[in-house]
Every structure is written in C-alpha cells, then in structure tokens.
Amino acid sequence: MKKVLLVNPWIYDFSAYDFGIKPVGLLRIGQSLRSKGARVDLVDCLQGCARRKDEYGFSKIRKEKAEKPDMLKNIERPYFRYGISISEFMEKISAFSEIDEIYVASGMTYWYPGAHLAIKLLKERFKNTPVILGGIYATICHKHARLTSNADIVWKGNFLDKECFYQSGFYPAYDLLADKEILPIQLTTGCPFRCTYCASRMFGAKFEMKDPVSLFEEVMHYTRVFGTKSFVFYDDALLYRNAEGIKRFLRLVIASGVQFTFHTPNGLHARFIDEELADLFRKTNFRELRISLETSDEGVQQFTGGKVSNNDLKLALRNLKEAGFTKKDLGVYILMGASYIDMEKTMEDIIFINALGAKAIIASYSPIPGTLDYKILVENNIIKDNIDPLWHNKSIFSELLMPAYVRKAREIRRFTSNLNKT
Numbered sequence: 001m002k003k004v005l006l007v008n009p010w011i012y013d014f015s016a017y018d019f020g021i022k023p024v025g026l027l028r029i030g031q032s033l034r035s036k037g038a039r040v041d042l043v044d045c046l047q048g049c050a051r052r053k054d055e056y057g058f059s060k061i062r063k064e065k066a067e068k069p070d071m072l073k074n075i076e077r078p079y080f081r082y083g084i085s086i087s088e089f090m091e092k093i094s095a096f097s098e099i100d101e102i103y104v105a106s107g108m109t110y111w112y113p114g115a116h117l118a119i120k121l122l123k124e125r126f127k128n129t130p131v132i133l134g135g136i137y138a139t140i141c142h143k144h145a146r147l148t149s150n151a152d153i154v155w156k157g158n159f160l161d162k163e164c165f166y167q168s169g170f171y172p173a174y175d176l177l178a179d180k181e182i183l184p185i186q187l188t189t190g191c192p193f194r195c196t197y198c199a200s201r202m203f204g205a206k207f208e209m210k211d212p213v214s215l216f217e218e219v220m221h222y223t224r225v226f227g228t229k230s231f232v233f234y235d236d237a238l239l240y241r242n243a244e245g246i247k248r249f250l251r252l253v254i255a256s257g258v259q260f261t262f263h264t265p266n267g268l269h270a271r272f273i274d275e276e277l278a279d280l281f282r283k284t285n286f287r288e289l290r291i292s293l294e295t296s297d298e299g300v301q302q303f304t305g306g307k308v309s310n311n312d313l314k315l316a317l318r319n320l321k322e323a324g325f326t327k328k329d330l331g332v333y334i335l336m337g338a339s340y341i342d343m344e345k346t347m348e349d350i351i352f353i354n355a356l357g358a359k360a361i362i363a364s365y366s367p368i369p370g371t372l373d374y375k376i377l378v379e380n381n382i383i384k385d386n387i388d389p390l391w392h393n394k395s396i397f398s399e400l401l402m403p404a405y406v407r408k409a410r411e412i413r414r415f416t417s418n419l420n421k422t
C-alpha cells in the first residue's frame with residue numbers, strides 16, 4: 001500500500017489570524033489518493049495552535065519570533081513563525097518510518113519560508129522520498145519555487161481535475177484534521193470578474209457551480225460525522241448566479257431546520273445582495289458578513305474591473321439592514337496602499353462606509369505576479385519583475401516604497417477602529 005504524507009507548513013509573517021484556515025487543497029489530494037488505495041497521513045503545522053478563540057471560533061495562532069530575512073531587516077516590527085514548534089514537527093515526522101510520497105502545500109506567496117523549511121526538514125528525514133510542492137506560492141511564483149524550494153516537483157495550478165470538485169460524495173479528507181469546529185465549504189469555483197489586483201484566474205479562469213443539493217448533502221455529512229455546525233465559504237464569487245446557486249442552497253438549509261452558522265471572509269459582491277438574499281442570509285445565520293468595495297472612487301472602481309459601484313453597496317446594505325443585520329455584522333473591505341488610491345481618499349472611504357451604517361475593514365494592498373496591477377508596476381519601474389515574493393507581503397509592500405506610509409497607515413487604522421465602534 002502506498003504511504004503518503006501531507007504537510008501543511010508554517011506561516012511566516014508579521015501578523016496572522018485564523019479565520020477558519022484549513023489546507024483544503026491538500027486534503028482533497030489526500031482523499032483522491034485514498035480512493036486509489038493509499039494510506040494518507042497529515043502533519044499540519046497550524047494544528048492545535050489556536051489561541052483565545054473569539055465568539056465565532058476564530059483565533060490568534062501560536063507564534064515564535066523568527067529571524068527576519070535580509071530584505072526585511074529594516075522593518076521595525078517583529079517577524080514570526082506561526083504554528084507548532086520545530087521540535088514538535090520533528091517529533092511528528094519521526095513517527096513515520098517509511099513514506100512513498102510527500103505533498104507540501106503553500107499558502108500566500110510571501111509565506112514561502114515556511115514551505116521551504118518544511119521541505120528541508122522532510123528531506124533530511126526521508127532522504128529518498130519525492131516531495132511535491134503545490135498551492136498558491138507554487139503556482140504564482142512557480143519559477144522561484146522551482147529554483148529555491150528544493151522540492152522534487154513544483155506543481156502549477158490545481159493538482160486535481162475540476163471534476164473531483166463536482167463529483168458527488170467526494171469530500172476533502174477533513175477527518176485528518178484535529179479541529180473540525182469550523183470547516184470550509186465551496187459552492188463555486190472561479191470568478192467571472194477580472195479585477196486588476198486579483199490572481200483568482202490563475203487557478204482556473206472559468207466560473208463554475210456545483211449543484212446546491214450536493215453542497216447541502218456535504219454540509220449535512222459534516223454535521224452528522226463530525227458534529228460541525230459552523231462553515232466558512234471559500235468561494236471567490238459565491239453570489240454570482242444566485243437564483244440557481246446560493247439561494248437554493250440556503251432554502252434547503254432552512255427546510256432542514258438545523259441551526260448552522262456561515263461566514264464569508266472572502267468579500268461578497270454587493271450587486272447580488274437583493275432583498276430575498278439578504279433575508280435568506282439572516283434566516284440561515286450568516287455572521288460578520290464581508291462585502292467588497294475597495295474604494296468609493298468610481299473612476300478607480302471602473303478602472304480596476306467594475307465589480308461594484310457605490311450604488312450597489314448602498315442597496316445591498318439597505319437590504320441587509322431591512323433583513324435585520326446591524327453594524328456589528330456588516331463589514332466592508334477598503335483597500336489601503338494601492339498606488340492608484342490616495343491615502344486621503346481612503347479616509348473618505350472609511351467615513352463613507354460608516355455613514356452607511358457598516359464597519360470599514362482595511363485590507364492592505366499587495367502586488368501579485370500575473371495581475372494587471374503587477375504588470376503596470378513593473379512597466380513603470382516601480383518594482384522589478386521577479387522580485388522576491390517576500391515583497392508581496394501586504395504588511396510591508398507600501399511601507400518599503402513610501403516612507404510616509406507607516407505613519408499614515410497607523411493613523412487610518414486608528415481612525416477606522418474608533419469610527420467602527422460608534
């Protein structure tokens with residue numbers, strides 16, 4: 001029997017928070033290999049690292065101070081490795097005597113030191129076992145990963161055929177997770193929009209949707225088998241074609257009589273939140289809704305892809321409030337630090353959101369290779385092509401380019417936090 005080890009590596013960053021992060025892609029691969037007869041185990045560096053869970057079960061993550069790579073030395077804030085200790089990792093991998101294949105996931109491009117460290121330690125332990133690296137970093141920074149990760153194979157894009165996602169009864173191997181209190185689910189793949197700053201299309205350009213009945217069966221399966229009642233949608237365009245998709249799913253949830261909780265950390269499209277959907281959200285216990293705006297500058301909205309207008313947002317918030325949502329559960333994403341959004345305009349955006357009775361949630365800008373934004377930044381010599389992925393870190397990109405950014409960003413965050421409390 002083939003023995004396979006799945007490894008979800010550490011996060012290296014200045015800050016990190018667990019909004020239901022789970023290595024879903026890795027666990028899908030695990031399930032696929034199991035169906036072909038393999039024995040599959042998981043070492044998850046983030047497992048058991050939740051610290052102080054909030055009312056929704058999200059949490060801070062255990063961390064240790066890490067040495068900063070040279071290019072981050074000038075950043076004054078501390079840098080961390082989030083997850084289990086290295087000795088715990090060594091202990092876990094030592095428990096396996098023979099492994100035939102190792103799959104290592106990678107998250108954000110600038111978290112790559114975690115994947116590199118895991119590969120190094122795995123190769124020391126399992127000298128002749130092939131290591132396959134996949135995920136976001138391996139796809140977006142494919143060349144960097146091939147040249148520097150030491151993995152035997154670096155996989156670009158989705159490892160499995162899309163058919164797996166749509167196959168009825170094919171669920172990620174969530175049984176391998178220790179904490180199943182909150183699980184990710186997905187109704188759709190891809191996104192019909194093409195925002196200039198987003199890398200969504202690099203994992204498949206086409207928008208597709210699974211049958212809402214099969215998603216409902218999946219949710220009921222997790223409730224029955226693991227007792228899970230709280231779910232996080234991982235979709236990029238959950239509300240697109242909502243009459244045939246999410247609305248049908250939510251009606252099934254209501255009919256089941258089971259009390260679930262749903263979260264949407266990926267921003268929702270305001271233009272699809274009509275009265276009926278707002279009402280369904282309320283009846284099915286959606287919490288802390290996140291809606292995308294990025295900026296109230298209508299010129300920039302158009303230039304970056306036209307996914308939302310101020311009017312779309314106003315109507316969506318009106319519908320959500322009429323359905324019974326209050327400011328506590330309504331967050332609107334505002335982008336800070338993009339070269340085409342003036343910081344003073346960001347202040348105005350925050351006031352605009354608060355005047356509409358919602359909280360502004362600041363999302364720091366980072367340039368992602370393969371996006372139109374990135375291309376423009378390279379063409380204008382603002383950044384070099386093939387910069388180290390550490391540069392993509394949302395916490396530092398603008399800071400490294402604009403010395404005044406740190407002070408202004410701090411001021412904006414303080415201002416936002418005060419206004420959101422009102």
Ligand code: SF4
Nearest residue numbers: 191193195198200236
């Ligand atoms: S709508 Fe969202 S997921 Fe789709 S391209 Fe724009 S930012 Fe990306």
